[in-house]
Structures are given as C-alpha cells and as structure tokens.
Amino acid sequence: MAFEELLDKAGGLGKFQILQMVFVLPVYMVVACHSLLENFTAAVPGHRCWVHILDNATVSGNDTGILSPDVLLRISIPLDSNLEPEKCHRFLHPQWQLLHLNGTFPNMTDLDTEPCVDGWVFDHSLFSSTVVTEWDLICDHQSQKSVGQSLFMAGMLVGGLIYGLLSDRFGRRLILRCCLLQLAISGTCAAFAPTFLIYCSLRFWSGCSAVVIISNNSMLVTEWTRSQSKAMVITLVSCALSIGQMMLGGLAFVFREWRTLQLVVSVPFFVFFLSSRFATTIPYFGIFMNLQHFGSNIFLFQVIFGVLTVSVRSLAVLPLNHMGRRPTQMFLTFMVGISILVNTFVPQEMQTLRVALASVGIGCVAASGSALSVHSAELIPTLLRAKAVGLDMLVSRCGATLAPLLMTLVVYLPTLPWIFYGAFPIVAGLLILLLPETKTLPIPDTIQDVENKQRFSRKINEKDSYIKVTKF
CATH class of the missing domain: 1.20.1250.20 (MFS general substrate transporter like domains)
Structure with missing residues (x-):
C-alpha cells in the first residue's frame, strides 16, 4: 500500500x-x-553633500549674518537638471554671486565643483538610519x-x-x-x-x-x-x-x-x-x-x-x-x-x-x-x-x-x-x-508511480470520452 x-x-x-x-x-x-528586509534596512534616503557654513555646529550665526539655510544651501550646492540640489557634488567655494540672480539660473557647468569629500547629510524623516x-x-x-x-x-x-x-x-x-x-x-x-x-x-x-x-x-x-x-x-x-x-x-x-x-x-x-x-x-x-x-x-x-x-x-x-x-x-x-x-x-x-x-x-x-x-x-x-x-x-x-x-x-x-x-x-x-x-x-511516491500516472491519465481521458459518447 x-x-x-x-x-x-x-x-x-x-x-x-x-x-x-x-x-x-x-x-x-x-x-x-x-x-x-532590505527594502527598508537598505533604503536610500534623500541626501546632499555636507557643507561647512551650513552644517558645522561650531559656525555661529554672526559668521554668515542673517542668511537663511535655504540661501546658504543655494550658494553651496549646485542644482541638477530637475533644479534640485545635487546629491553627489558641491561647489568648491561658496558662490555668493548666486544671491543676486533674481530667480534666474546660470550654467552650473561653468562653476567649479568637487565630490562630497566631507561626507553627506541625510534626510532622517522616514528612517533614522x-x-x-x-x-x-x-x-x-x-x-x-x-x-x-x-x-x-x-x-x-x-x-x-x-x-x-x-x-x-x-x-x-x-x-x-x-x-x-x-x-x-x-x-x-x-x-x-x-x-x-x-x-x-x-x-x-x-x-x-x-x-x-x-x-x-x-x-x-x-x-x-x-x-x-x-x-x-x-x-x-x-x-x-x-x-x-x-x-x-x-x-x-x-x-x-x-x-x-x-x-x-x-x-x-x-x-x-x-x-x-x-x-x-x-x-x-x-x-x-x-x-x-x-x-x-x-x-x-x-x-x-x-x-x-x-x-x-x-x-x-x-x-x-x-x-x-x-x-x-x-x-x-x-x-x-x-x-x-x-x-x-x-x-x-x-x-x-x-x-x-x-x-x-x-x-x-x-x-x-x-x-x-x-x-x-x-x-x-x-x-x-x-x-x-x-x-x-x-x-x-x-x-x-x-x-x-x-x-x-x-x-x-x-x-x-x-x-x-x-x-x-x-x-x-x-x-x-x-x-x-x-x-x-x-x-507519486516512486519513479514507477510517475510512469503509471501518465498511463492512468490517458485511461481517464479515454473513459471520459466513452461516457460522453454513450450518453449522447
């Protein structure tokens, strides 16, 4: 059995x-x-380069006057094709002239940039780490x-x-x-x-x-x-x-x-x-x-x-x-x-x-x-x-x-x-x-059962066809 x-x-x-x-x-x-798991543990949050005048806790407010963080970010990080801050580059030096453009944007390729040599700042609103x-x-x-x-x-x-x-x-x-x-x-x-x-x-x-x-x-x-x-x-x-x-x-x-x-x-x-x-x-x-x-x-x-x-x-x-x-x-x-x-x-x-x-x-x-x-x-x-x-x-x-x-x-x-x-x-x-x-x-339990199953399947199909014919 x-x-x-x-x-x-x-x-x-x-x-x-x-x-x-x-x-x-x-x-x-x-x-x-x-x-x-890595949908969440390896999620990529928003990020940008670390900027000295914006992210260094030792820099006092008097060093930059009354400039807001958004303004400091504008002169420190170039914009990508979507007019969003670049994720992997920053200006080599603060671009103070960008403060006087009245909404226009210069050709960023003409300005000297460098990789994020000092690390990144991440958005922790979704994930703490x-x-x-x-x-x-x-x-x-x-x-x-x-x-x-x-x-x-x-x-x-x-x-x-x-x-x-x-x-x-x-x-x-x-x-x-x-x-x-x-x-x-x-x-x-x-x-x-x-x-x-x-x-x-x-x-x-x-x-x-x-x-x-x-x-x-x-x-x-x-x-x-x-x-x-x-x-x-x-x-x-x-x-x-x-x-x-x-x-x-x-x-x-x-x-x-x-x-x-x-x-x-x-x-x-x-x-x-x-x-x-x-x-x-x-x-x-x-x-x-x-x-x-x-x-x-x-x-x-x-x-x-x-x-x-x-x-x-x-x-x-x-x-x-x-x-x-x-x-x-x-x-x-x-x-x-x-x-x-x-x-x-x-x-x-x-x-x-x-x-x-x-x-x-x-x-x-x-x-x-x-x-x-x-x-x-x-x-x-x-x-x-x-x-x-x-x-x-x-x-x-x-x-x-x-x-x-x-x-x-x-x-x-x-x-x-x-x-x-x-x-x-x-x-x-x-x-x-x-x-x-x-x-x-x-x-199936064995290989022989697989072979028998195929023969059994053919017999079932033939039987079904026979029953349909006799009923008709």
Whole structure:
C-alpha cells in the first residue's frame, strides 16, 4: 500500500496536520520578512553633500549674518537638471554671486565643483538610519547596495543546493532545525555588524538557511497531506508569505532604525528552533525589492502588495481545481510579463496607473508561485522530491540573485531592467506546455508511480470520452 493511500485511510487531514500548520505558518511569515528586509534596512534616503557654513555646529550665526539655510544651501550646492540640489557634488567655494540672480539660473557647468569629500547629510524623516547611511553606500559607492542584496539571494542559491542534498541524507527535520538556528544566529549578528563586509557575509549566511526553511517546511507539509487537500494547504502556506509582507511593512513603520528592525525579525527564530518538532523569481524580487520605483510611500506599498498577494493566492485555488495546473500557470505568468512591460512605458506622472499595473503584476506573480508549488509537488515523486526541490531552489535563486543586479542596467537605459523583468515570465509561460497536467491525480511516491500516472491519465481521458459518447 502506498503511503498516500495509507494516509488517506487514516484521515488525511487531522489534528497532526493542523498542528503542523500552526507551527509552519508563523515561520513562513518571518522568513518572508527576511527575504524583503532590505527594502527598508537598505533604503536610500534623500541626501546632499555636507557643507561647512551650513552644517558645522561650531559656525555661529554672526559668521554668515542673517542668511537663511535655504540661501546658504543655494550658494553651496549646485542644482541638477530637475533644479534640485545635487546629491553627489558641491561647489568648491561658496558662490555668493548666486544671491543676486533674481530667480534666474546660470550654467552650473561653468562653476567649479568637487565630490562630497566631507561626507553627506541625510534626510532622517522616514528612517533614522539604514545600511546606506551607516556606510555611505551612495554616489560612487551606490553599486555596493545591490551587491548586498544579491549576496542574500546568492546564499539562497548555495543553501538550496547543499542543504537539499543533506536533507535527503540526514532527514529534513534535522536540517530544518539546524537552519532555524543558523538564521537566528546570522540574522541577530547582522544587527550588530561593525562593517559592511561583515554585514554582507552574515546576510549571505542568512540566505543559505532561509531557502531551506521554506523548502523543507513545504515538503513536510505536502508529504503529510492527502492529494485532495494539497492545493488548499499549499495555497495557505503561500498566503503566509504574503501575510509576512504585510507584517514587514508594519514592523518597518514602527522600527525606523535598521539594526533594531534586523534584530526584531531575527530573534523569533530562536523560538522557532526550540519548537521546530511540528514545524518566476526575477520579476517577483524585481518588483518587491524596488518599491521606491512606484512612489515615495513604500510603507504603504509593502502592506498593499501583501494584502493583494494573499487575496490573489487564495483565489488561485479555483482555477487550479477547475481549469488545471498548466493553463492556470500560463495565464498568470503571461499577465505578469504583460503588466510589467506595459508599466515600463507609462509616464512617471501617471502614478495611479503605474501602481495599479504593478499591483496586477505582483498579484499574478504571487499566484503563479502558489500554482507552481502545487504542480511541482504533484510532478515529482517522494523519492526524489528533496533533491528536485533543492535543484529548483538553485535555479530560482539564480534568478533571485540576478534580480537586484539587473537594476545596475539603468545607467544604460532606465527601462532596460524592467524589460528583462517582463520578458522572463512570458518565456517561462511557454515552457509550461512541456509539462504534463496533474489535476486530480495522486502524488507519486516512486519513479514507477510517475510512469503509471501518465498511463492512468490517458485511461481517464479515454473513459471520459466513452461516457460522453454513450450518453449522447
């Protein structure tokens, strides 16, 4: 008797599965916070060069007469093409002649400027501190911010490969508990990192464990659930990730200092470690890790996108059960690509339309992730599932690693990264045609079961055709 048949006779969805879900869902929520944490801990606030006559506390009011801060700023910082103070340069000497221009603006290229050799002044109205303000990751060093984000994704890539193999060797629960402890330690230590290099190393280590916590929990929940309830259970688990996004928006709003926020989302994993005995990535991270692209209120966007994804993931159960796995995934991935590509060419002034299109894209990419999880669980036999999930995580982390790095292409063309984000899911949607349909079929335990499932699927189709003919 196959394990799933035995599970079905024993009840399939009882107290054990419910208790397992109670412990798994909070873990998923906090892991989602870690994956998207740098939306807030690495946010780039407004900034300008430090100016001696304006920002030096030892300079008295008599030194500059009765000049206001705005006037001192005008003679000290050149204006960019949008008539806003430059972020990375200042005048070599105060330009006093600018006080007598009566609203006209001279050619700034004719005036001598220099980089911000004395540092920067940051706007702390949204965040009291971030890793950007901590280590001045702006101007000539702005690319280091993307490197920090990519290292977390690279850690997920490496962790999915290594820990996937170890899970098959030593058991999923053991490796899961080790990764819970690893994420608790690395995340907590990152909150006290003295240098950016150490911070990046700890984020890499956190990524190694975060991916395994998601995959092993998902496998444990799936394998202990009968086929009739798998779509519902996997959808519920996916919704927990969306709830985590909402929770992160609220936590970031309360804790504006990056070290405090990092600590708040890391300490709970010590609790999860003690209680762990029941316990189309490029566009996804491209949108979720660039919230500032859609407007200034990233706190609200984080919560709205979380509400949206949990709603769409819940509704995805209906087409999965009625239309099938393949058409549902194809429709959702096409919608992701189309919404991003259309949004790429919408003017910046049309913020409402841009946010609406981004909401469609993020909702569809979240729902397609749930559909992919359901389909993958029904395609892969239990004997190979851990290895296959590890390989799948390896490939998906490659995409997640590339997602923030693609933003460096804006120096060549501002819309180029978003064209890539939109093209990838459309291509991926076409590849879904190569996969078999698994709706209503039991989950396979062995490779032989996969072969039998395909023969069984053909027989079912023939039987359905025969019944239709005889009724007619």
